[in-house]
Amino acid sequence: MSNEEKLEQTEVVEETKAEATEESTEEAHEEFEDVAREKGERKQRSRRKKIETQEEKPVSEWQERVVQIRRVTKVVKGGKKLSFRAVVIVGNQKGQVGVGCAKAAEVIIAIQKAIADGRKNLINVPIFKTTIPHPIKGVSGAGAVMLRPAAQGTGIIAGGAVRSVLELAGIENILSKSQGSKSPLNAANATLDALQKLTPFSDVAKKRGLTMAELLN
16 A cells, blocks of 8 residues: 555544544534523523412411520439520511410420410400500519500610510500519510500490590590
């Protein structure tokens, strides 16, 4: 075989290799484009599903506020058992509020149990023009809370657990003073006790045989 024939064969081999590489690169590009399209379609589907699920979920009117989380110990036969206590205020800002307290080995479980306990112990609060009808005092253990109605624009003059209970109850203007124990649980329960003792103007008017206008005048 002559040198010219050898050169021609090598050129043919190189051309076939180049064509094969070009075909393989084109096929790879096509496969890559197909995969990218599939991924884009999957992302669009997942986004649509997320949007649909977000739209379908109803917004709950109930609000929860964690007031205190403490680590407590219980002395048992084998030593000390550690757990967490959570105090949570639950309310809808429309005249319903409750206080829940629960213990568990984990913080999240304790909060969930406290929320369930608070929803079981809801009370109805009589609200008159964004405040309470009359002054009242509530007691719980060694703690006491005094509440007084306030004029429009005063706001909630309170702090700590008392403020959380009043805000979630839906009261906008009120004066308060916490006395005795500074425990958040005692303060929250004392505030709940005071709100539970409130008497609406409609009940007083019925007892006296008067209308609301005559009573308020």
